[in-house]
Amino acid sequence: MLEVDMAPVYQAHQQSVIDEFTSEFRASRGRITNEGVQLTLFGDSDASRARSFVRQQFPNWDRSIQDNVIRLTQSDDEKSTLRNLTVQQNLQIMRERIAELGITEASVQRQGENRIRIELPGVQDPAAAKDVIGATASLAFHALADTRSSRALTLKDNDNHPITLERRAILGGEHIIDARAGIGDMGAAEVNISLDASGGRKMSQFTRSNIGNPMATVYSEYSRNAKGESEQVSKVISVATIQSQLGSRFRITGVGSMHDAQELALLLRAGSLTAPVTIIEERTIGPSLGAENVKNGFAALALGLGLTLTFIALWYRRLGWVANTALIANMVCLFGLIALLPGAVLTLPGIAGMVLTVGMAVDANVLIFERIKDKMREGRTFAQSIDRGFQSAFHSIFDANLTTMIVAIALYAIGNGPIQGFAITLGLGLLTSMFTGVFLSRAIINLIWGRDQRREIRV
Incomplete structure (x- = not known):
């Protein structure tokens, strides 16, 4: 938990007012007071022009003019606007620094008026991260x-x-x-x-x-x-x-x-x-709490995967075992790609993306197998049905994955932290599901049944 100190920002803005005024009116002096800024004109300076200059250049400041002395005070609305702008700029800079450190799935959020909450999963050297952030x-x-x-x-x-x-x-x-x-x-x-x-x-x-x-x-x-x-x-x-x-x-x-x-x-x-x-506050959540979350997340992944494998095997029989092999290969490829990412940390949003990938991967095989059945009902041989089924289903599969990939890219570009982690696993899952669901399944089917010319085979 970080607290943004606004006092130097207010002082810097007060000093900029003095610099701008004294640059315009050489015969003048300015100083910062407890209330704000005091500007004093000397000699034959044009007091009316100075008052007009202050009204035009600093309209959001409260003014008090007496003879050749102008007193400016930041209004509450001006301070609030400046505070919001400063905290938002610091938020963006924090996110860019964390990205430079290679920390993925970090969460950077505003909390209260002038505080920033940062969560850094998987950081091995918190001291170095704090020094940079x-x-x-x-x-x-x-x-x-x-x-x-x-x-x-x-x-x-x-x-x-x-x-x-x-x-x-x-x-x-x-x-x-x-x-x-x-x-x-x-x-x-x-x-x-x-x-x-x-x-x-x-x-x-x-x-x-x-x-x-x-x-x-x-x-x-x-x-x-x-x-x-x-x-x-x-x-x-x-x-x-x-x-x-x-x-x-x-x-x-x-x-x-x-x-x-x-x-x-x-x-x-x-x-x-x-x-x-x-x-102002620092906490380290150790593996004792994290392990339970990861365990529950992988339990959900295992349950979804197990039910999907069982349904596909029972409904599509021998072709279902091909789909299950491709699905397991898909998860292996997905874990491998995630492991290759520098600084990648698998958190609950990432596991959620993997669970969704299971459904997306099976969807490709369902489309292919239904097209194969349609071709066999038309009287084609099993080998011909496989060829035509893959050809006719490919465009539908590609379009569905492309539109989902656009959403994943948008989530990664606009979101941050856990949202980006979900988008990464979803995007990588789409790539692996296209490879395993279409090309790997086709390779296995061709290897086993590619030369079978019989017209009727129970699938």
């Missing part, structure tokens, strides 16, 4: 600034030397769409960055007009101070001189060891959390 690492690129500038930001580098930067970043980590760790020309670890179209344009425009000037890469993450409050810790990991115009692809160095580079690349690929999170 709760990490808040992000990158930003800044131009260097004059130390005398009032809008400058001073951070330390890896050698603890102060670096003065422009407060507003050239672009942030939200524009990073891919990041891969690698080894540079000098043998040091590096991270190769790919930007989206908007980020590529910003980087291209800035570097084109700043060739020969330095640019700093800032690494930021949230941590807890002695009072238990979240605070952002930022440091400059590299300062490089722009040698040429950059585009959507470039690399950064100074990221530490190869392990550090790989972890940073994973976090950047999966996105930077928009707010820090704290683990």
